[in-house]
Amino acid sequence: MSIKDELEKIVGKENVSDLRDDLLQYAQDLSLLPAGMANIVVQPESSEQVSAVVKWANENNVPVVPVSSKVHFHGSTIPKQGGIVMDLGKMNKIIEIDVFDRRIRIEPGVTWGQLAPELDKQGMRMVMPLCPHKDRSVLTDYLEREVPTNTVYEYNEPMQGFEVVWPNGDIFRGGSASVHGYPQSKAHGSNPSGPGLDFYRLVQGAQGTMGALTWSNLKIEHKPQIDKVLFAPITDLARGQEFLYRILPRRIGEEVLLLNNVDLATILADKWPDDFAALRKALPPWTLVVVICGLVRRPEEKIAYEEKFLNGVMKNEFKDIALTDNLPGFPGIGKKLLPLLRNPWPKEVYWKNQWKGASQSLFFICKPKATPAYVKTVQAVAVKYGYKPEDLGVYVQPIEHNRACQLEFTFFYNPADASEKANIANLYKEAAAALINEGAYFTRPYGVLAPMMYERAGSYTSLLKRVKKIFDPNNIMNPGNLCF
Template identity: 40%
Template sequence: MSVKEELKTIVGSNHVLTETEKLKEYSKDFSFHPPRMPNYVVQPGSVKEIQEIVKLANKYLIPIIPCSSSVHFYGLTIPEEGGIILDLRRLNRILEIDKENRMVRVEPGVTWENLQTNLEKEGFRVFNPLFPHRLKSVLTSYLEREPMIIPKFEYSDPILTMEVVLPNGDLLRTGSAAAPGVPDETISDLVGPYGPGLDFYRFFQGAQGTLGIVTWVSLKMGFLPSLKKTFLITSNNLEDLIELTYNIQRLMIGNECFIVNNHNMANLASTTGNPEEIGKLREKLPQNILVLCLAGGYRRPEEKIAYEEEVLEKACSDVKLKPQTSLPPIPDLSKTPLDKLHLAWSKDPYWKFQYKGSCCDIFFITVLERVPDFLKLAYDVLEGEGYSVSDLGYYIQPLEYGRACHCEFNLPYDPNDPKEIKKISSIFEKLSERIMANGGFFSRPYGLWSRIVYEKATEYVNALRKLKSTLDPNNIMNPGKIYYL
């Protein structure tokens, strides 16, 4: 029996795709990663089917590339050596909403749109990145450690427990999910992330599908605020907003807190998504905008917001800035997506793609006071390549009360213009190299970043190789995706 026929036996003939046009859909994404075709696309409908596929892949030494979303941005699911794309979108159930422990358990195919809509009905939310794509897998976002827009320490580790199909087909459950009888016949609440033994769940975060296939995760969730008030604080001097951000985080006020420049704010606040409107709105906005949302729960929310607003006024006056609930170009926040920061981006095209059709992201970890230095680096590279600096978007997300920050540069470009693609590719390589050389940390090393990070981390690479060879001795899990592995 051929591999194709064995796969059909496992998942059914309708869920094994080998047609060239179908395979092409999985060979590329929105990144600059070179397109590469898989041999098969398989759509399992259960954990048992995943285990059988993994065992078959070991038998024939065929690579497996896990895939949970219908939209991808960084080349993670493009096969390096052919093989089987394991499309997990059929596993799309919200398995459990535990209100008492404030935990939700989801399968890989659950999208941001699906989860947020269902939790909102129950009065809850999970902690999300800045307007994630509505069709992106929630599980993938968390495994890839995307930054959350509420920079509180208690939300910095939102994954609680998980279930993983290991590269040999065995099941591993982490933390309190390792108790006998999980998930159906146990008194375990599945919210204890630690032990027994090592914190195994950390192995699979940022692993890009090279160490196993996560079949569900339990995540922290919180109450939706009963009352909220969003403020915009503007300045043409980025250093002033950085100082204010440090003070806000030190004072521990507010929930969502981040800085964007006028280009990104124009994209977020646009009511039409029209490039001409975005350009005009950008010209009317100040260079930098800090967004801060004050929120109250179910106990005395008015009093909490009034107290925090008073503290915010004082913090702003110390740096000679003023908090506002609207701006002349944006008179009513309630008519913009900024009024729904806890939700996914609901419109097409995606907010980063509105201006030119596509966007190249460069993001890394640094500290807030160094962001202006990296911004100067970006301007130098853009000017050298003849790219308009006014088209650059940037997004600065404090992490863990401002201990560090996620700094992101967004480069919109026309995906139908080969010359512009070549220019953006050159900018991406040059700016990435300069960021690394100047102390930026690529904590999610995709593609080129994988090489420039790991070639400077010999001991770390050696440890990764040992872990990889222990868990995946046949090297079937997304081989070649992480440099040196």
């Protein structure tokens, strides 16, 4: 009996395909990594079917690549060794919205475009990364540890209990979901991590090499009662970081981020290319965005406290920084930007791909005070490859009240120009190597970054291999990717 026949018995004929056109949909993504073709694609519709597919693949030593999103940026779901693409897109139920405990339970196929309006009906919202693609899986973003725009510590780890299928086909529940009788046994206000050891960090960042999630609990938050979007034009990045060091440890602001003129123009432009060119020219080198808001309890007092503190800091310590409710020369910018920060990207073309058709982003974690030096490093490498430094998109996302930050560089390019695409690939790799040499910490090393990081961490790499051997002794889950 063929692989197709075996899989059809598990998920049904309508959920299995080996047609070339179907397989090509999974062969490449929006990254610069080379294509790879699977042998067959299956679309399970339940945890039991996922378990049966993985168990069959494990018994027959057939690779399985879990996919739960229509949109991928990093090459982590490109089949490296053929086998089965297990598309979880049909598992797209919003199982539960628990307003009382500020929690949702969703399947992996639920997208940002699907979830955001449903939460809005309940007066709730997700704390999300910057302008996520509307067709991207919510769980994929949080499994890949995308950094939210909100700097408040409580939102840094949105994942809670979950259900995962291990590489041997066993169904396992972690966190509060491991309690007998869940969800009926769940008590309001219970510890979201549940009893004993939780495994969410094992599956996070593992790129589908340790197991396949079939649902997860995620934190949600009430929509603010009051919002004020504040802007400060910044010419000196180091000075801007000093200001953030001063205000963020005092829990000032919800969404807080720094965008250079290229990235902000790319987000705000409506008519291309005229709007983009005009905005890019007129915007300051950097724009600091700070959203202060009042939630459910005493919102006016919270806003008043934060405004009083900010005004005092600017008056007494940072007279050169003017954080106001409008960016000079750009009336109404707050009303336009806030919905973009609180919702998935609304347009068909993703914001990073509007300018030249494609982009490649390089991101890592660092100390906020080190960001100016890293910007200079990447600019120098860009010049070497004929890429104008002023064409770089740069985004600084503070993390946990500015304990650290994610620094992201975006290289824009024309995907139809093979030589330009190859040049960006080389620039990307050399810039990454230079940054690593200067201490940049790539917590999410995709593609070519993985060996560059792992060769510097021998003991850690050895430990990862041992863990992978325990959970996946036959190495069937997304072989050739991170976690080996």
